[in-house]
Amino acid sequence: MPDTPLLNQNHLLSVLPETERARLAPHLVPIEMTLGDVVYESGDRQRFIYFPTTSIVSLLYVMEDGASAEIAIVGNEGLIGIALFMGGETTPSRAIVQSAGTAFQLEAQILKQEFIRGGPVQRLLLRYTQALITQMAQTAVCNRHHSIDQQLCRWLLLSMDRLPSNELKMTQELIANMLGVRRSGVTEAALKLQDAGLIRYGHGHIQVLDRPGLEKRVCECYRVVKREFDRLLPDLKAI
Numbered sequence: 001m002p003d004t005p006l007l008n009q010n011h012l013l014s015v016l017p018e019t020e021r022a023r024l025a026p027h028l029v030p031i032e033m034t035l036g037d038v039v040y041e042s043g044d045r046q047r048f049i050y051f052p053t054t055s056i057v058s059l060l061y062v063m064e065d066g067a068s069a070e071i072a073i074v075g076n077e078g079l080i081g082i083a084l085f086m087g088g089e090t091t092p093s094r095a096i097v098q099s100a101g102t103a104f105q106l107e108a109q110i111l112k113q114e115f116i117r118g119g120p121v122q123r124l125l126l127r128y129t130q131a132l133i134t135q136m137a138q139t140a141v142c143n144r145h146h147s148i149d150q151q152l153c154r155w156l157l158l159s160m161d162r163l164p165s166n167e168l169k170m171t172q173e174l175i176a177n178m179l180g181v182r183r184s185g186v187t188e189a190a191l192k193l194q195d196a197g198l199i200r201y202g203h204g205h206i207q208v209l210d211r212p213g214l215e216k217r218v219c220e221c222y223r224v225v226k227r228e229f230d231r232l233l234p235d236l237k238a239i
Helices: 012-014 016-029 082-086 108-117 118-145 148-161 172-179 184-193 212-217 220-232
Strands: 029-033 039-040 047-050 054-060 069-075 094-101 101-107 167-169 199-202 203-206
Touching: 016 101, 016 108, 016 118, 016 220, 029 047, 047 054, 047 108, 069 094, 069 118, 069 148, 082 108, 082 118, 101 108, 118 148, 118 184, 118 220, 148 167, 148 184, 148 203, 148 212, 148 220, 172 184, 184 199
Parallel strands: none
Antiparallel strands: 029 101, 039 094, 047 101, 054 069, 054 094, 167 203, 199 203
C-alpha cells in the first residue's frame, strides 16, 4: 500500500477524506510513465484510471490524416480516464505522456464503485471533470484566436504548474503535435521567448528562466483555467 507522502503527490488523492482514501489506497499501483508512451488510443475501451504524480499526460484529438492538436493536459492535479466513471467507457481522444515521471494506476471498476457510492469521491470527481472541461473549452478558444507564442506560454505555464521543477524534457515534434502547428512555428515561437530571456531552449529541453515574464506575456486563457482549477479543487478537504 502506498504511504501517505506518495499519495499526497497527486492533488485529488491528497484531498480525499481518510476513510475514502483508505479504501482506494490498497488498489493504487505505482507505475513509470515514459515520454511518448500512449496511455490509451482513440476509441479504445479503457480499463484503468491513472493519477499522475510527477508525470504529465496530454489529451489529443487526432484527425483522419494524422494531424493532431492538444485539448488538455493532466498532471498531479488530476486523473486520466474520466470516461470510465462518466459512463462512456471510451473517448475519441488519445492520451500520450508529455513529460516522463510516475503515476498511480487503478482498475476502473474500483473507481466506478466509489463513484456510484456517492459522497466525497463522487463530488470530487465531478468538480475535477468540470475543471477539465473548462481547460478543454479554453484550449479550443486559444488555438483559434491567439498567436503561437501565446499558446506556447500557456502550455509552458500549465506544464510548470504540474511539475516539481522549471525544466521540461520534450521533443520539438511532440510540442508541434500538442499545439497543432508546424515544427518551424514551434521553433520560431520558442526562439522569441528565448530572445526575451524567458526560457532556455535546446533540443528536447526547455528551461523556464522568468516565470513572471511568461505570465505577463501569456494570453487570458491560462488565468481562466488556473482560476477554475483553484476554485473547484481547493487544498482544504472541504468536499
